[in-house]
Amino acid sequence: MKKILYGIDFGTTNSALSIYDEERNEILTTILIPSLLYFPEEYATEGSTNHVVGETAISAYLEDGMKGRFIKSIKQILSRSSFTETRIQNKRYNASQLVALILMELKARADEFIGQSCTKAVIGRPVFFDDDNTSKDTLAQTRLNKAAELAGFDQVRFQFEPIGAAFTYEKTLTKKEHVLVADLGGGTTDFTYVVLDPDKTGNIDRKEDLVASGGIYIGGDSFDSAFMWEKCTPYFGKYTQYEATPGKVLTVPKSLFANICTWDKINFFNGIKIKKEIEDYYYFSGNDRKFKNLITLIDNNLGYSVFQAIEKTKIALSDQDNSSFTYNNMGIEINEDVDIVEYDRIIDKDLLKIKNYLSHFLSSHNIQESAIDSLFLTGGTSQVRAIQHLFKSKFPHIKVNSGDNFTSVAKGLAYSNYLFEESI
Incomplete structure (x- = not known):
């Protein structure tokens, strides 16, 4: 064996x-x-x-x-x-x-x-x-x-x-190098400051070389959710109005659309009560066409295919200034031009959280930027252009390295x- x-x-x-x-x-x-x-x-x-x-x-x-x-x-x-x-x-x-x-x-x-x-x-x-x-x-x-x-x-x-x-x-x-490692995945962004030394490869005890670790619950899925909220939910009826009582017109609850921005929350719609509420909103909206898209999305389990299209746009914008977001399926038609400026605006809140956490991580562990010899970025989200810019602008004197993401x-x-x- x-x-x-x-x-x-x-x-x-x-x-x-x-x-x-x-x-x-x-x-x-x-x-x-x-x-x-x-x-x-x-x-x-x-x-x-x-x-x-x-x-x-x-x-x-x-x-x-x-x-x-x-x-x-x-x-x-x-x-x-x-x-x-x-x-x-x-x-x-x-x-x-x-x-x-x-x-x-x-x-x-x-x-x-x-x-x-x-x-x-x-x-x-x-x-x-x-x-x-x-x-x-x-x-x-x-x-x-x-x-x-x-x-x-x-x-x-x-x-x-x-x-x-x-x-x-x-x-x-x-x-030997003092390295700041950033692992940017779909769900989290993690940082480690570590002393790496090829002469120590394979050593049993590396605890003293691991100076600091920290992380934040934001990643590529957060960017996709923000895109879904900003660019897609209007096509699923986010601004649909319905007649609550005769003469009283309201907008359907925003919470419905927050629940289609991540896969696990779509299960929120499984209950009989919420399904009845959605049908009522549709009826009292006068059968609003865009709100019908929400029903189609839920009833036909189309969430993943929408997020596939979102990810395709994200990947395209990692190395080009303009792309398009296109989704045409079962009567749902979305065709939007998206440029890098707009995309960066959409993800700006999440990007700022990563940037602020990075500053907090360095200060709380007394890590001086001048002491960092190199940066190592990994994870699929590290390819997002705004992420690359964040590290290059914060550490202009340090080379950004990457391996197989x-x-x-x-x-x-x-x-x-x-x-x-x-x-x-």
Whole structure:
């Protein structure tokens, strides 16, 4: 039996697993999948898998006419005490069980690659699952630990995700550096200030090299939600007026549209009472065409396909000044030109929170900008142009480095095998 360890980065948007050969001290390969689940509307009650994971979840969802239950950004529910369970295909799933399905898929693919079952893993976690909230953080950690157990891992250690990214960057260095690592993912933005030294790679005790860590619960999904609110909700009837009583005209509640800006809140519409309220708003609005789009969105589970179009626009604007946001499906027609100036305005509030937190992080840990030798950015959101500008303008004297935005963390987690040493 080979002596193998898995480094697992369970992410909001994508998840990665690096296979580390502990005897050869090298990573054999890294597996990357979207953090997506799809439960078909029609399923066999016995003898077959009742869900699809990763990239095949997207194709299955589209092939089935966007029916069934499609779930994204699962990581974000780990810290939410309001989420206890959801019923899918007459079965109840709690947060740990949903996360375990992603981890099990990664493990199965990795086990097939190495030809044996590996139950030892270093799993990443953000510095804070939900800002600086201890109770929510504890809840999320407990749920993630349970998910790892359900997925078949009985030897588990946890490592902060930006530290994992730091250890990957360390492999590229030729001399000692004081490095500020920023891991900008779909759900969180995490920072670590660390002393990296290629001569220490593989050392058992690295605690003294980890100077400071911190994070904020804002990431690429926050940008997408802001875009959804600003550019899309008007097409779903945000400004629809209805006749509450004869002669009294009101605007439908804004809360309805806040609940279509993230996938998990769309479940808010599952109840009979809220569905009846929406039908009433539609009727008393005189069958407003745009409000009908909201009903179509909810009834046909179109949320993910809308957010796919939003992400496509975000990616396009990472390297060009102008793009378009287009969504045409089941009578919903949205065609908007978007330039980088407007996009930056849309995400400005979230960007400012990241900027302010970064300043707080540096000052609270007495980190002088002049003491930082290099910056290392990782995570898909690091490609957003406004994020790049934030770091380059704040640290004009420091080179901004980056690795593979989707696998750097997983590789560094695999390099964290020292966490299993008894002396730690």
